[in-house]
Amino acid sequence: MTSNMDGEARTPSADGLARASRRTVLKATGALAGAVALSGALPGVATARAAAVPGAPDSGTATTPKGAPADPSDLPDLPEELFDPRQKWLRAATAGLFLHWGMRTVPEHQDGASWEAAVTDGGWSADYWVAEARKLHASYLVLTTFHSRLGYARAWPSRIPGSARTQRDFLGETIAAAKAEGLHVILYMTDDPQWHDQGGFEQLDSAAYSAYKGKEVDLTTRMGFGEFSFDNFVEVMDGYPDLAGFWIDNDNEYWEQNGLYELIRNKRPEMLLSNNNEDTSIMDTVSNEQKVGMTPPYDYPAAVWTPMPRIVEADYKLPSKGSWWFDGSDSDVDLGLNVGRYITNAGSSIKSLMAETAQVNGRFPDKQEAFNDFMAGYLPPIWESISGTLGGGYMYGGLQPGAWRDGAYGVITISESDPFRQYIHVTTRPSTDALMLRDNGYRIRRVSELRTGKRLSFTQRDGWVSITGITDWDPYDTVLTVLTGDREGFYPQGSISSTASAGAAGHGGENVTDGSFLTWWDNDTNLPVSLTLDLHGRRPVTFLAVNQRENSPTYNRETFGRKEDSARIKDYQVHISDDGADWGAPVLTGVLESARGVRFIDLDVPDTRFVRLTVDTTWAAETVPNFYRKLAIDEIRVGFRSPAGQG
Numbered sequence: 001m002t003s004n005m006d007g008e009a010r011t012p013s014a015d016g017l018a019r020a021s022r023r024t025v026l027k028a029t030g031a032l033a034g035a036v037a038l039s040g041a042l043p044g045v046a047t048a049r050a051a052a053v054p055g056a057p058d059s060g061t062a063t064t065p066k067g068a069p070a071d072p073s074d075l076p077d078l079p080e081e082l083f084d085p086r087q088k089w090l091r092a093a094t095a096g097l098f099l100h101w102g103m104r105t106v107p108e109h110q111d112g113a114s115w116e117a118a119v120t121d122g123g124w125s126a127d128y129w130v131a132e133a134r135k136l137h138a139s140y141l142v143l144t145t146f147h148s149r150l151g152y153a154r155a156w157p158s159r160i161p162g163s164a165r166t167q168r169d170f171l172g173e174t175i176a177a178a179k180a181e182g183l184h185v186i187l188y189m190t191d192d193p194q195w196h197d198q199g200g201f202e203q204l205d206s207a208a209y210s211a212y213k214g215k216e217v218d219l220t221t222r223m224g225f226g227e228f229s230f231d232n233f234v235e236v237m238d239g240y241p242d243l244a245g246f247w248i249d250n251d252n253e254y255w256e257q258n259g260l261y262e263l264i265r266n267k268r269p270e271m272l273l274s275n276n277n278e279d280t281s282i283m284d285t286v287s288n289e290q291k292v293g294m295t296p297p298y299d300y301p302a303a304v305w306t307p308m309p310r311i312v313e314a315d316y317k318l319p320s321k322g323s324w325w326f327d328g329s330d331s332d333v334d335l336g337l338n339v340g341r342y343i344t345n346a347g348s349s350i351k352s353l354m355a356e357t358a359q360v361n362g363r364f365p366d367k368q369e370a371f372n373d374f375m376a377g378y379l380p381p382i383w384e385s386i387s388g389t390l391g392g393g394y395m396y397g398g399l400q401p402g403a404w405r406d407g408a409y410g411v412i413t414i415s416e417s418d419p420f421r422q423y424i425h426v427t428t429r430p431s432t433d434a435l436m437l438r439d440n441g442y443r444i445r446r447v448s449e450l451r452t453g454k455r456l457s458f459t460q461r462d463g464w465v466s467i468t469g470i471t472d473w474d475p476y477d478t479v480l481t482v483l484t485g486d487r488e489g490f491y492p493q494g495s496i497s498s499t500a501s502a503g504a505a506g507h508g509g510e511n512v513t514d515g516s517f518l519t520w521w522d523n524d525t526n527l528p529v530s531l532t533l534d535l536h537g538r539r540p541v542t543f544l545a546v547n548q549r550e551n552s553p554t555y556n557r558e559t560f561g562r563k564e565d566s567a568r569i570k571d572y573q574v575h576i577s578d579d580g581a582d583w584g585a586p587v588l589t590g591v592l593e594s595a596r597g598v599r600f601i602d603l604d605v606p607d608t609r610f611v612r613l614t615v616d617t618t619w620a621a622e623t624v625p626n627f628y629r630k631l632a633i634d635e636i637r638v639g640f641r642s643p644a645g646q647g
Contacts, residue, residue, distance in 0.1 A: 082310065086270045087284055089184060089244075090311060093139035094346055094386055096186075098315055098355035099129065100325035101143075102150025103164050103203075105360050107328075110201050112153060112164030115360075120168060122361025126177035129362060132369070133183060135376035136354060137383065142247045143174055144188035146232065148195040150325060151203050160235060161208035162219055162228045175242050184244035186272065187236060191252035193225035204228075226254025233260060237268050245272030248283070274313065277559060279306055287313040287353065293557055296409055296428060298340025301348040301596055303557060305564060307550040307634075308395050308517065314345050315353040318368055326357040330365035335374065339476040340427050342375075347401055347411025347425060348550075348596070349391035381451050382479045385423035389413035393440070393597030394547065395517035395634070397487065398422055399465075400438035401597040406430035408437075420485070423450065424467075426478040435467045435480075440545065440598055443485035443643040450479040463543060463600065463642040489641040490545070496638060497534045502526035512636045520549050523615070523631040530614040533638060538578060541605040543639040544613065545598050549632035554594045556621060565620035566594040567630040572615050574601060576608040583612065594619045611638065 102115075109115035133141055145155040152163035155170035175185045196204040196219070204219040209228055218224040229252065236243060246264070255261070261282045264271055275283035291303035291314070306312045317324060318338055319331035338354070345352045356368045364372070379386070392398020392412025399422060401411040408430035415421040422442070426435060439460060447456045447467050456469045470478065493515040500509025500521055507522035509531055523529045535541075552567040573586040592599055601613070613636070620627035 084284065086272060087311060089139065090272060090285065090351070092388075093351055095136055095138040095342065096140040096142060096313070096351060096353040097129070097133040097136060097138045098142045098324075098353050099144055099358055100147060100150065100323075100355060101358040101362070102145040102147055102155075102325070103153040104149065104151045104199065105326050105358070107360065108199065109151075110199075112166055115151075115153065115164065116166045116168055118360050119170070119362070122359075124170070124362040126170070126174040126362075129174065129358070130177045130181050130183060132356070132364065132372050133178075134181060135372040137375070137379050137387070138183070138354075140184040140186055140244065141174065141178055142186045142188055142353065143171060144247075144324075145170075146187070146189055146229075147249075147325075148190045148192040149198065149323075152190075152196075154232065156236070156239075158232065158235060160228070160231050161212050162205050163203060171236075171243075172240065175240060179242055185242075186245045186247050186274065187243060188247045188249065189229060189233065191222070191226060191229060191248075191250040191255065193220050193222065196220050222252060223254050226252035230255055230258060230260055233264070234267075237264065237271070243271070245274065245284070247274045247276070247287070249276045251280075276315070279310070285311045285313050285351075287315045288350075289559075290316050291553075291557075291559075293555070295555070296340070298337050298427065299344050299409070300341045300352075301344055301350055302554045304348070304350065304550070305552050308349055308391070311351070312349070313351040313353050314341065315355065316341065317355045318371060319357060319365075322357065324355050324357070326359045326365070330367050333367050333371040335371070336476055338371065339375075339378070343386070343425050343427055343477050344411050346386045346389065347391050347413055348394070378476075382477065384415075385413055385425065385450055385479050385481070388416050389423065390416060392422060394550070397440070397442075399424065399440050399442060399482070400600070402595045403593070404430065405436040406432045406434070408435055410437075420445075420483055422482045422484060424480040424482055426473070426480070427476065429473045429478060433468060433470065435470065436464055438463055438598075438600055439465045439643060441487040441489050441639060441643065442482075443488055443645065444482060444647065445485055446481075446483040446647060448481050450481045456480065457647065459646045461642070461644045463602070463639075485643075488643055489542075489639050491535065491539070491638045491640060493635070493637065495536065497536070498636070499532050499534075501530040501532075507632070512633050515635070517547075517634045520632050520634045523629075525629040527618065527629050527631075528614055528616045529631070530612050531633070531636065532580070533611045533613075533636065534580070535609050535611070535638065538607040538609050540607050540640045541576070541603050541611055541638055542641060543603055544574075544601040544611070545637040545639060546592075546601065546613075547598050547634045547636075549634050550596055551632060552620070552627055552630075554596060556624065563624045563626065565624040565627040566618070567627045567632065568592070568594050568619050569599075569615050569631065570594070570619045571617040572601070572613060574603060575612040575614065576605055577610040577612070578608060580610045586614075 103109050145153045154165040157167050158165040178185045206219045210217045219228050273283045274285035274287050276287045277289050279286045286306045288304045291300055294302040300314045318333050320334050321331040322329045342352050356364050390396040392414045393401040398412045398414050403409055409428035410426040413423045444460050444465050447458045456467050458465055458467045493513045496513045498509050498513040504522035504524040509521050511519040511521045548568050553564050554566050556565045569592040574588040575583040575586050577583045618631050622628050
């Protein structure tokens, strides 16, 4: 692991995560049959295919398989830690509050006793943090005191010598205050001893810890510090039954050699484990740290490389400048940037873990408090479009997110409790008065402004919906409620078979039409490479809807020195054939945009049996070997017509 960070109001309920609810979402949205069926924390996965189409196209509405397995043990080869009931509350969460706060918070202290006295004398109260978290509609707090740059302070009365520890139980008070308001607390743990003498004084006491262990242990070495921190994991697990989990900023060899994560799973199976900047199978969450350089800048998911249904977290600083912890400054908080991050993350089912810089007395600087106050008023009128929803344009179906016509940009969310209700979040308004986006096969019944309830006019044809009459454009997120009918105009996945000219073992071409986002095709770095779709009869084809695997950013970037790039289709060709042998000239050549969510290749083919998509190049540069020439596709759907109408 690598890091440098040492129309109708709804009340969300836990029932929204029930398997029946999400199966309903999958069925009603026409999400690929059996993509994932959820039981509380998504434990069941169904991969049954829709019934084959008889000789002519039907409505194309996807179906949800009957008899889907009720328990993950019924299914072979489920990724480790991908689905577990302990994840239920976090999967339902939208946001968290990241609290870097410790002995070296400005003004710095050189010992735990003086820091503790300053904290208490300053009037610290855990209730304040909980109240600020609630303004953000956060469901959890990550307490970060045992940090390599904050003095390795343990904000609890630890029995283990070796670094600063407090007599007052700040951790216990925070857990209790959070629990009283229905929130959770996760404890940050570092593996890193390298900053042990930062500031010119030693922060780790090897002699005291050695005496405690009855042997020589050098806490300034990775193995020695690993043993020390291992003991602290165990102490906290044993002493705080309501602690929800650990946020791991880096791995340590001692932990791995001595089975720390397995021990946590055995002692506290309900605890969550979060991993920063690396997807490790035993962890519940993958946290993607401090992404910048996106276009638009608030589109945090554009830099994320972890696909659904993994729990993904975006951890980032709210202040525009400064450290993760309070360094004496009160930096500006960019409203547009941070509201946009919050909304676009929700549109990809990503959790927003927002870092605020608590001062010694626990209070946030004025500009961060002002942001929290703003969100406390801003979120409630649109909360139904964020909480209890699923990110749209991915495995759960939904309209197309991303860049729309005339410069508009935004994301889609889908209500879990009413899957015929979607929300368009316009985070950048169009240059005209009309909003145009791809309908992804959904027949639109009604469009209205969420905040006012005002009904809006729309026209739908040729795969697009145009919405007019919007007059109250919000500067950060104009939210439209869209009521839909069934998804239509697609051939059911079970009526199509697919093959590839090349593929990695276990990730063959058949996976792009199997109706599951837990299986995918991988080109095994082969380019050019082709996917052939067999419709089993001569039929019209008007477009392909392609969901590429969201395992790469959409642009060339670096994450703490690790080069990344977009492993997505760039140059492509489409051929058709009646017999699978004679292909002729391509009916279409083009460049597919590097973007998240479903992408469309529009065709106008009266009838054909075979469609071949040939990918000539991908977006990743040769200078980025971990992504160069790599491509993975979750699903390709074949459309034969688009809904038309107006309202």
